[in-house]
Amino acid sequence: MVELWDILDKNGNVTGRVHKRGKPMNKGEYHLEVYVWIENDNGEYLISQRTPNKTRPNMWECTGGNAVVGDDSLTTALKETKEELGIILEPQNGRMIKHLLPCSDIECHGLADVWLFRQNVDISTVILAPDETCNAMWASRDEINRMIDEGTFTTWE
Secondary structure: OOOEEEEEOOOOOEEEEEEEOOOOOOOOOEEEEEEEEEEOOOOOEEEEEEOOOOOOOOOEEOEEEEOOOOOOHHHHHHHHHHHHHOOOOOHHHEEEEEEEOOOOOOOOOEEEEEEEEEOOOOHHHOOOOOOOEEEEEEEOHHHHHHHHHHOOEOOOO
């Protein structure tokens, strides 16, 4: 199935043009990415492990993905979390904590929104998407920082 993205300018404005995922983007063209952090009452974060068939195989990460045509940042955050973990997040529990402009790398075409949702989730209710995730767990900041240092958690630069 073809995934289409809205092409954005460097300020995140929709240009009216569409991009097909997998094709190179032109200079000055960007797309929206979202990263979703879910924090429970214990100050732990729900992280997932990428399946072996994906880029950065078996790496741990926060949930995230690319916005498709017509979807805004919050819609994408909710959709990606449902698709990858089977979790329905309550929109009122989330807030965008960071909007990252394009990096200086000429190959970088992503504008990223980072979301934080404060919501308790029973880990036994997580439904892994076989093409996306193969494991999930709660981890403290210290555990995540240790995983970053060990090279087992992807920060996506």
